[in-house]
Amino acid sequence: MTDQMQGVLPDHALEAMIAAGQIRCANPDADQVQPASLDLRLGSVAYRVRASFLAGQGRPVADRIAEFEMHRMDLTHGAVLEKGCVYVVPLQEGLALPADVTAVCNAKSSTGRVDCLTRVIADGGTEFDRIPAGYTGPLYAEICPRSFSVKVTPGLRLNQIRFRRGQAVLSDAELASRHAESPLVDGKPVIDEGLGFSVDLTPTSAGIVGYRAKPHAGVIDLTAIGGHAIPDFWEEVRSENGRIILDPGAFYILVSREAVTIPPDCAAEMSPYLAMVGEFRVHYAGFFDPGFGHGVPARGVLEVRCHEAPFVLEHGQVVGRLVYERMATLPARLYGSGISSNYQGQGLKLSKHFKS
Structure with missing residues (x-):
């Protein structure tokens, strides 16, 4: 080739x-x-x-x-x-x-x-x-x-x-150059082996900052799209001071403060920001396809699990990074363009299995 x-x-x-x-x-x-x-x-x-x-x-x-x-x-x-x-x-x-x-x-x-x-x-x-x-x-x-x-x-x-x-990962210099030409993230970028992003603990219009999994919920049918009531599986997480305390063993859905863009000639993958922050783990599932957030602001959903000790998570704390990769050639279709894309334009959002 x-x-x-x-x-x-x-x-x-x-x-x-x-x-x-x-x-x-x-x-x-x-x-x-x-x-x-x-x-x-x-x-x-x-x-x-x-x-x-x-x-x-x-x-x-x-x-x-x-x-x-x-x-x-x-x-x-x-x-x-x-x-x-x-x-x-x-x-x-x-x-x-x-x-x-x-x-x-x-x-x-x-x-x-x-x-x-x-x-x-x-x-x-x-x-x-x-x-x-x-x-x-x-x-x-x-x-x-x-x-x-x-x-x-x-x-x-x-x-x-x-x-x-071959090698696909964009260097920090390439990321900075691309951001200067066309912003990859709203606000000032944090570029360090990828594009850093932080947690948003500003309450939504409903007054919540995230969700915590209930410990004794029922079965989720992964074939039933929109088939489950949120209160049956999740507790709402609220904050009045821009911080929450993560409980050991608990699982949370939070959202990034930044809206991100994946250009048509790039793909991306979430990675941990700092391995030494060992009290919690932000598990990033899924890839970011070309076109995610392109022209439609979209934020990253954070899947957070706390480990051995309670941990204070504060608004704006950097918790992860997006590693950008170049595409070999442009795809025929982009994320959200006439294909089954569930999370284009997303904010704080649970999986597609739950009722809106």
């Missing part, structure tokens, strides 16, 4: 990979290919395993499932994955990657917003969500619901995969 094809591969390149058998995707859904990623679909069986695991060098995932399996569940008519348990589900997609293409996976945004930890594992893998160049083989989703038990069915999309050729 030429230098022009270095970067994140766009939708039309993914469609070509499917046609060439480099992405093994039988009967793909019409909207499965996104501007810079591919949604991955659950298969028809889930294995309840004793613990999370990686395959390990030279070992197939199927062998490790046999080693750790407790029981298996048929998902054909739907099944409940219980909170606190670990499951492995073979995915409907597999790969036969070219020698110069790597892949990275992430949970879809709607998955992270219900605190469902899900990661992709592959044969011979020594890292979660990372697929080496030239990999040929199946893919599996490891699923661990954290706050709520969830109902799943075959074909449900909890993860997505992004493909890269």
